[in-house]
Every structure is written in structure tokens, then in C-alpha cells.
Amino acid sequence: MSSQAGLRATQLPGFAEESARVEMDISALEKLLHAHPRDLEQRLRLAYRLFHRASLTGRIEHFAAVEVAVREILDDFGPKEDLCLLKANLDLRFHRLAQSRVDLEMCALLPGRFEARVLLADLDFQEGRYETARLGLERLIAEDLTWDNLARLAHWKSKLGDAAEADALYAQAEDVLTAKQMRGYSWLELQRGVLAFTHGDYRRAWKHYGRAEEAYPGHWHTDEHVAELMAAEGRFEEAAALLRDLIARVPKPELRQALGEIYLLAGRAEEAEAFFDSALKIYLQSAHRDEVHYFHHLVDFYTDVRPDGAEAVRWARKDVELRSNFSTQAAMARALFQNQQLSEAMEYIRQTLASGVRDAGTFSFASTLFEATGDISGSERFAAAALQTNPKHRNFHMHH
């Protein structure tokens, strides 16, 4: 960046320009399809463009439009490899892991394709088969060195390996990208920033967030991380202002929860409650629609924001049944702790730690839990590990 006062604007095209372009593409394709409604390639192209738009905006209604387009193509033409791949991506994004696997199996040869094997590696990671995921990614990279698979491996290393190695892989991924892929570059910079942030190196995090903004200006995703970093530095009013602006642009409930948490830290409890209410309402509405992707946020909410052990455990169990990994296991442990079920909480935290995850928050919670069960030396060991991983781990952080 830039300075810690904010991020510098550049003249490069960014979020606004890409959003406008994708809307134009969608409009042109819809017009074309009006004349050629049975043109499978154009239908697929439209579905991919809709997915592109949804990925950009993060808006749930845009994702719903992709779901409709995919379902209609499936109804009209049956399963096609590229369609099933899109559907599998969509299902994975919304934590419907079993369905994602079913999608890939709808076409006999698809699971063996390069693109599907990438998703299968993602599924392995999400389902806690870490070594299988790593080996799969390494094989894919050996076959074709793509930036997204390098980034996947970097993410693996960031969670379960060495942070420096993860950063080097992100940098390698950046080197593969061209000027036509600035959103990808910006995203990688953001990941490097997150890596620095989660290790307490705020100066380096600012630098990467600054680059992310310069490379691809105006993306809410960058602002989300900047707001988090500001709050972590204790700049609550600035962070709150940025989040308020973000919420007006992107109606994501987790941003409302974050704003509420910052208001609490700033001593504005009354304002916080309104945002907690609205966040919870959206989480629950989603769950009542049988959607599963906010389960994790519901666990966090009932563990940290409005502590309710029973509710926290209820949502945590649902989530861990869908995808048992270090993240859902740690959330389960925290929920159980909240609900005074220390013995089962210990089982889950042991599972979490056995994964090899290196996360200051997890270490810190393990320290608390071990202390609660009377294992003082264990508690001290994990407290030290938390500090070593991120000396600033007690500062504000968001539930992304």
C-alpha cells in the first residue's frame, strides 16, 4: 500500500468496469439466445457468465440465477461435462459437498478430468483428507502449472504447513498471471495479506492489501479485509465507516455481524445489537431455506456474539456432519465448551490439533480448554504456540 491511512486509488480498471462488462455480456447473450434458444454453447456461456457475475458481487440472488440457468440446461440437454463442472463448483461454494461429488459423477469420465480433479482435491481438503488433497494438488501442478492450483497448495500450506512456503507459492502463482487477470492477481495479494495478518505482521498485510487495491480497484472483498485490519489496529471508527459503506454495496450478513462486533469494541452496544439482529435474521432465513453455508456463521454467532451453548452446538453438529475438517471441528469444540460439555469439547479439539493446523486462534482456544480441564501444562504450551504463531491473535478478527 499505500499507507495505513487508506488505500490509494489507481487508474486501472477494476470492479466497476468488470461488473459493467459482465452485465453487457449477459445482456448480449440473452439477446442472442432469444433468437437461438436451443443453442447449448450460448446457454452454457450465459451460465458461466452468470456465475462470473455472482462470484464478483457475492449477491445471493445472482447465485440463485446461476442455479436456475444450470437447472434449465440440465432439464433441456441433460448432463454435460462443462455444465456438471459448473454445478459442482456452485455446490462446493455453498458447502454442499456431497452434492458436488454427485455432480462430478453425472458424467462418467468427468471425475478423471483435470478440472474435476481440482475440485476433488478441494473436496478432500474440506472433508479432512489433507494429505490426499496435498498430493492431488501437487500432481495437478506437475501436470499443468496453473495459478489457481498453486494458490490452492499455498492455502494448504498456510493452514497446515509453513507460512513462508505458502507465501512463496502465492508469489509463484502471481507470476503466472498476465495483465488480463488482474482480479486474480489482486486476490492473490489479498491472500498474502491475510497470511501476514494471521501472523501478526500488519505492516506486511497493509502492503499486500494496498497492492490488491492498486491492481484491481474497488472490490468489496479488499475493503472487507482492510476494515478487519483497521479494527485489529484499534481504528474502530474508520473500520466501522468502511463496513457501513460495504454493507450498502454488498448485503452479506457476516459484514453486519462484523460491524456489530466493532461497535461493541467501540462502546456502541446499542447500535451493535441492531446489526447482530439483522445478521442473525439472514443466517436463520438461509438455514430455513435448507441452505447450509451459514451454519459456520451461526456457530460463531452463538459462541461469540450472543452466547447460547445449545444453539451453538446444534448448528456446529450440522456443519461437522457435512464437512468434518479442522475448521468445523474447532468450531464444534468451542460450541461444546460454551455448552459446558468439556469432555466432548476435548475430543474435538484433539481432532482439530491432530490435523496439524497452525492457527493462533485454535491454539488460544485449546489453551483455554486445557486450562478448564485442569491440564495447565497443556494450556501453557498452546498459549505459547498461539503467541508464537500470531503475537496479536487477541486483536479483532472477522469470521470470513
Added chain:
Amino acid sequence: MADHNDPNAVNHIFSDIDYSPADLYDLFGWPTSESKNVVFALTFASAPAAGVFDTDLLYRLLLTSHPRAAWPRDDQYSLDSVLQYFDAVKDKYLGELRTAEIRVTVDTPTRFTLKFMGFPCGNFTTSIDANKVVPVSTPDGHTIQAFIGGRDDAFFNDLTGFFRSINYAPQFYHVPHTMTEARELPIPKTLIELDGNDLFNYRPDMPEWGFTQLDGTTPKLDLPPGPWTWKGDKFKKDADGNFRFVYDGRDCRAKQNCNAIVLEIPHSFITPHTAANRLVNGWGESWVRKAVHKVASIPDDPSWVQHPWKTVREKELDDELQKYKLVDTDGQPFADAALSERENDRQLGANNFWLGPHFIKRLAHLGWGFGPSISALGLKTSFNHDNSPVSVHKTYDSVVEAFPRIAKTLFQQLNMPDASWNPKNLNIPLRRPFEIFIPNVCAVDMDTNGSWPFGRRLEDQVATRFLAMFLDMDAELNGKKYHIDLLGEQTLWDSAPIVPKTPPNPLKNDKEFLAEFPYLAEPWPDKW
């Protein structure tokens, strides 16, 4: 060209791949009539628009001039000798040969910097505007004519016919990108339709099947489930006993534009030894700026610059090129079809020596398709197909096994249609396929008129000439030896048992070329 039928990572043939200015179309090259100057025209996709350029792109025209070399072993048609030739070319290109370069960077969408590097007069730089003919004065007193701008695409070709001949399914069917095995379907390649070939034979109910329309759509069918096989044993004939041509001769690039870099360069600017160095080899490259260098304020991070994944080649690049990524190369028309099978990692430009053995296997594979088709039409083929009555789908793992089949095709001299290619009537050997494609350069012979394969003139119908490699150049028709334009002669088709009675590809461009620099025709008013 080659890249009109080259669906690599930037080719807009793929539904979710944007039309890219890095997609090189063709490289033309020929001497001017006095043999003093050489013209090179590198054409590529007109994105964002004809006459408007993308500032993230860098284009290179690489040049080298050296003496004409005759095949030293006139009667030795062995695998060893051709492999030794590939090695010798490799040593030459990686060794003593010095390459000069004209590099174009796009400063604004209509203004460029041209860098002249490695020429005898030393390096120099100039700037020019788009869509104008600009004389560039060189330090040693030469004048180079330069034009960078929008033009009519000079390529004229029945691309759909070519795709049909090689069973290229994505032109006719919806083929997901994931299904790489469903690109060239595993049935015989052919110039005339196979009896019972439901996968690719002409459909009267869908006359536009596989032809890209002006609105950008291409009528396609749903790919039937495999296995994609053909179980017939003969070519298809209609009630009148006529074969059906897979081509219909239409110009699939009609009314379409390109962007072009056109340069007319004095030969003596390239080499001081013009009398000895009668060949000028050229090839083009497109590069796209790397993301990390897109924002000026993003510095190079030593931690990644020093990473071990950087290859030796990258270390050899100059500072400017290190900021870009090579995307596409262009030397010979149809080099991709003949050599690379449209693989991204085979975009090597002149440095395609290692593809030599692959070239032999690929040409033999094509020969089993085209050779029997040619024989069925009553013509003689250079490919040894053991009198097969119909095209055969055969691939080779072993170059040793493939070579005897294709030896004549590889080594035969390609006869020219008349004497116009050799206006000075010099003792210039006719070219042979193996030396045309490796290295992958446009090799302009300054003593010829530059007609392919002695360069490539705008008016050359190179797709038809490519097919002529499979004709037996020792054979005669009506008292005249076969030649590279034979398949373009209407009289041949008028008397052949085939419909439609047309040469495979259009005989001329849809717009008249210009008599003067920049030679390519004005662009069409719209994108198409």
C-alpha cells in the same frame, strides 16, 4: 497463420475464451519486385477493434538473414539424414545464428514504440501512430516503411472444410473443454466423405452446420456419446457415382478484420552481405504483460524474482521481456496442424526443433487420411498407403515405423505451378516439406517472388498448397507435372467424380489487396 485453426489458450474459438489480441493469425513475407526490400506482415486478432490496440501487448518480429542452403544429400532419403538435419538446424538456431528483432510495444491504443535491435547499424527506437504509413529513417541511412493498424484479414480459407477433413469436432459439436479426447475424433481423416460417416458428412437439412455466422454463433449439434468410430469400408458416392468433397470452397474469413504490423525493410538494413545472404527468415511472437508489472508502483519482489521456477530461458530475456509472457508464435501456415496439434506448450516459434520426430509421425497420420482420398480421385499421392481403397485412422508411437510411409512426402521437392516464382531464372532448389516446417519460420528467398514456400505472398492459397504436399510431385496430369496449386485448378474438379465441383479453398481474398504499401486491404467498417 496456422492459428486460425489453433485453439490454444487465447484462441477465441472457445466459448468462454475472449477474443484476444495475442491470437496471432498469419505471417506473410515476400521480397519487393526489385529484391531490394523484404515485406513482413504479422496479422492478429483485432481486439479491442480494428485499428485500436491493446496496451498490454508486445509483438516481436524476429529476423535473420543467411545464405540459401541446399539439401546436401540429394539421394539420401533416410530417417537418420532428416534427424541429423533437425539437429543441425537446432545447433544453428541455438548456436551461431544471431537474430535481429523489431519489437512493438503499445503505448496507447493508437500509438506505438518500435525498437530495432540487433541490426548491423545498432539499436534504435522510434514512435509511430496507428493506421498511418510512416517512413522510419534508420541510423545507417535506410528507410523502413511501417504501418501498424486495422486491415481486412488477408486470410481466405474454407476453415470449416479443413476442420471437417480432420474430424475436428468442436467446430461441429458442443465439446466441453474438459473433453480433450473429443477434439480430433478417432476416425479417418479424409478429403472426401466416408460412406456412413454420420459424425461429419454433409447434412442437407443443416447447410450451415459448422460455419460460423456473422452474429458469432456456429450451428452445432450435441456430441453423440462415444465411442466415436467409423465402421465403413469405402468412400461415399451419390447416385451419379460422385464422391462428396468435405470442402465447399467458401471463404470463412470473409468480411472480417485483423490488426496488422506491416514493415517493408531494406535487405541491406538486415544484413550487410546481401549478395551472400539471400534468405531472410522471419517469425512473429505475441506477448502479454504479466500482472505483477501492470501497476507501475508494484515493485519486483526479490523473494520471488529469485525463485527457482524461473527457467534458464527467462533469465536470458532482457529486462523488458521479463515483464511479459509469451503467448503465441507464428512462422509457417499450418505449422500447428502439421506439428503441434494445437497444443499450447508447442508454441515455440522458430525453436521447434524438438518437434521434428513428432512432425514425421503427425504427417504420417495425416497421410493415411489424405493419401487414399487423393488416390480415389484418380490422382497420385506421395504417401505410401499400400493402395488402401479408403482413408485409414492410424497413429504412430514410433518415428521409425512412420518414416517409410511418409518419406517421399517429406523429401519430395514441391513443384511450383509456373516459373513466376523464380523471376531471375536462377538455380534455386525447390523446397521440401521437412525444411519448410522446421524451423517454423517464414523463409523469404530474396531471389524469388516470395510465393509460398519461398516466403508467403498475400495472394497465396496456402491451405490448398499444404494439401498438395500429399500429391506425388513426380506425377503428371495432362502432360504437366503436379504442382502445389494443382488442387486449386477448377478444370481438375470439373472433370473429377465429385460434388461440389470446387477447389477446396477460395482462390482469392474477399477484398482486393493493394498494389502499394501496406498491401493489405482497408478494414471493413464493422467488426466483421
